[in-house]
Amino acid sequence: MGDVGGLRERKKRQMYRRLSDTAIGLFLEKGFEQVTVADVAAAVDVSKPTLFRYFPAKEDLVLHRLADNEGEAGRVVARRPAGSSPLEALRCHFLDGLARRDPVTGLNDDAEVLAFHRLLYGTPSLVARLHAHGERDEAALADVLAGEVGEVGEVGEIGEIGGGVQARLAAGQIVAVQRVLARENWRHITAGRGADGLYPEAVAVARSAFAQLEAGLPHLA
Structure with missing residues (x-):
């Protein structure tokens, strides 16, 4: 069977x-x-x-290509190595994605990938569905981070409801940073920059962005 x-x-x-x-x-x-x-x-x-x-x-036919990436941030945090902080794991994962030219990072100049991005971001109903995809990513990450908030004592200080809000705020900031980084990379690529030439700059910008996250979310760093 x-x-x-x-x-x-x-x-x-x-x-x-x-x-x-x-x-x-x-x-x-x-x-x-x-x-x-x-x-x-x-x-x-x-x-x-x-x-x-x-x-x-109909939109689901297109978004299926992103199905494997849904909830990825939450999985990265949940499966991170012992001794690694949530933000450290997410930063390493994003930098690894840049090195692999993962389309999710925006740093990919393959013609088929660019055509897919143009379809995705140039179709209003797909953009709306993509927004819902991002909200599910946020929710999944917030669920994982809720445990991290509890571990550092913030839930005990501000109550269970406050702890949930803290996790959702953190997840929103993290997902937003990753989205902005990807869109910036994609903007440069569509303007004619090559992925290999853009790579060092993309790495520097990503490191700076995650440093800002760590400064604002020290309990996750």
Whole structure:
């Protein structure tokens, strides 16, 4: 039964990927508004009801490409090495992303990545859905940080509700900094800078940004 279940899951993941990749290809070629869900279903040779079982909304076909990154900050903090602070773990993770030219950091000049970014940020309904994606990231990080706040005694001093607010405020600041860093890198790339040439500057700016976070959130540093 385990093999059957595993095969079923693999086929499901493959269908998610196939539908999303096909849709994104059509959106890039013809424009998001010009392509219907029926067009995507026909291109993959499935029915519309079948497609909607995988993706309830048209925007989800695009955002699926970011699914693996959702909640990443929270996971980085939760799985950090012993003796590493939350902000240290997040800084190292972001710097590693820059070194790998991870598209999430904005430091990637691959033509396909740039085209995807233009689709994402140039479509109002996708920008709105991306905002919701960011809110879920914030919430997941806040849940993890709530334990960190408790460990340093702030919950005991200002109460359980205050501790939750402290965690949410910290998560909001961290996610905002990462978003601004990525958007700045992407802005430079779209202006014609190469990722390799921009890398040293991106690293310096990221280090400075995380230093500001550490100064403002010393209990997480």
